[in-house]
Amino acid sequence: MPLGLQVAWNPDAIGVENLHQFFVQSSESWAQRYVQNHAPFLEHLPAPLGEFAIMLVCCVIFVAVVPLLPLGLVLAERKVSAHIQDRVGPMRVGPHGILQTLADGVKLIFKEDHIPREGDKFLFVVSPYIIFACSFAVFAAIPFGRSILVSELNIGIFYIMAISSVIVMGVIMAGWASNSKWSLLGAMRSAAQIVSYEIPIGLGILTVVMLMQTLNMQEIVKGQDGIANWLIFRTPFTFIAFFVFFISSIAEVNRTPFDLPEAESELVAGFHTEYSGMRFALFFIAEYANMFAVSAIASTLFLGGWHGIVPAEMLPQSGILGFLLRAVTLGGLLGVVIKTLLLVFVMMWLRWTLPRLRVDQLMSLCWKYFIPISFFNILGVGIWGLIFPKDSLLSIIISIAVIILGLIFTFGVLGKSLSQGPEPPPSSAERRVSATT
Amino acid sequence: MEFNPQQLVFYLFALLTIGSAVIVVTIKNIVYAAFSLMVTLFSVAGLYVFLQADFLAATQVIVYVGGILVLILFGVMMTSGRLDLKLKLERGQLFWGGVVSLTIFGLLLSVITNTPQWENVDAGASQEPTTRKIGEMIMKEEFLLPFEIASILLLVALIGAALISRKEVRNE
DSSP states (O other): OOHHHHHHHOTTTSOOSSHHHHHHHHIIIIIHHHHHHHOGGGGGSOHHHHHHHHHHHHHHHHHHHTTHHHHHHHHHHHHHHHHHTTOOOOOSSSGGGTTHHHHHHHHHHHSOOOOOSSSOHHHHHHHHHHHHHHHHHGGGGOOOSSSOOSOOOTTHHHHHHHHHHTHHHHHHHHHHHTTOHHHHHHHHHHHHHHHHHHHHHHHHHHHHHHHHOOOOHHHHHHTOOSGGGSHHHHSHHHHHHHHHHHHHHHHHTTOTTSOGGGOHHHHTTGGGTTOOHHHHHHHHHHHHHHHHHHHHHHHHHTSOTTOOSSOGGGSOOSHHHHHHHHHHTTOHHHHHHHHHHHHHHHHHHHHTTSOOOOHHHHHHIIIIIIHHHHHHHHHHHHHHHHHOSSOOHHHHHHHHHHHHHHHHHIIIIIHHHHTTSOOOOOOHHHHHHHHTO | OOOOHHHHHHHHHHHHHHHHHHHHHHOSBHHHHHHHHHHHHHHHHHHHHHTTOHHHHHHHIIIIIIIIIHHHHHHHHHHOSOTTOBOOOOHHHHHHHHHHHHHHHHHHHHHHHHOSOOOOOOTTTOOOOHHHHHHHHHHTSTTHHHHHHHHHHHHHHHHHHHHHHHHHHHHO
8 A cells, every 4th residue: 555545545554754755755655656757857956955845744744724614713703602502693695504604704805904094004914924833833843643743852841941931022013003002902901811821831841851861752642542541540730730831821812711912892803903904814713723732732742642541552543443443442533632622612601600800819710729739739740759759559449539639628618718719809999000911 | 265154153142242232332222232242242152052061051040041141121111211221331331341341351362261171072972962961060069159140149038129129018
């Protein structure tokens, strides 16, 4: 079977480390022959240029596939919100409205591209591209399978953090260049929020890195074979870290209950108030791509990535049967996508269920609760690593027992005392400080 | 000279670094200077990648672009009501600034030329991540004391920042 077909049937089975390598290998088989037969002059190109072409192909695949995600996710969001609110959602375009987003996209392309007269033209035009590019660059390091990865970086997760921290710059740029108070206020809020919530995210990632001893995403996934080895259940501390990480991720992508930067009732639409047409669509696509990316990162770091519930050696490695079995046990390419979409669904569910937080609540949640909890997690994981240097049945049983006891305690004892009454409003001094951000 | 795409990209990054740095210094608009600084920091990270220092490059982006630059922009936008503040370049500043930067340049050059041996990192031969080496150097070998001193300095700065911001609230 030619390598290309083999990959199409069963992307996880072949022993190729990443997409880049796949193209290098397959190029030996048919691409080289094609070049020899039809375009011999191409052989005289210097070797690095060939490498460059291969990298370009890898990138094109991702850039072509990833924008299709928001197309589905936007429709999913509208449908989920509709069903939560007892409506039916879009129904007119296509069966059950499945082509609605496509129609909206076409409409956005034809809309007038408006640039504020008093605004800063150059920065106004550039900022959507920065946000868009950074949201998509994140996907380069997320593994979707044993061989489905654009580039296997040694510093994988650190690269993802670095690239996603640049998004703030685009947001500030958009807010400032629009020359509108809503945009500027939204951008400031967004920047404060993203910079703050990056700390619990980083500390949450640190707990994972401490356990796995590597920053490489692929290595992190390889250490999570089978549900007992998923990092979320490995220690009680990573169990807490997962929730801190996930909630902080929601804050980082500016979604309700943390959507203060684009609070409709206060700021019209936040930092992208002045944008219209395709530029607005770029922000929109980037937002949904971000949502998918943070969910994919959460499922890679804590929920086993492309490793399923059942350890890999218990399943057939090749053939369509193995592919299906892996998908059913939440492993492989389909497994990652299912886990990620589940987390995305939880995000949508929260958005249409919870009210928005106040600014002071947002900041106190981050600085007074999440960061101390994260430091506790790091300390705990360090001690856990000293007590159980190697994972054993004992350590996993203890961990799961502690998690269950903790859940019972949280929902039984703390839950009751927390639901006594609402938090008192902040004092006037506190409110004045928070009003400035 | 043989044509080498890698060299081409390297010179592109070098040009980008220097060009945007010149814009940072000369441009009148302070917000443009800050955004131009972003390009500079990014292309320096690109140069680090060329030196196989992947961890350093990512750290550069996180710390400078994601942290310090955002704080600079925050400071600019929060403190001055006028965002279109015009900066002035004076001749005296140019002279003394030139003296200081030339001194620093000479210092760096002497360090570079006087370093007896540069450890060569071959990316193809060793697949070992650079983070392992960095971690061992900092926590085990000769750089433990400077590392701890730096962390205490950061802690002091953190406490100082908390103290200053708290006082402001009390005075209001």
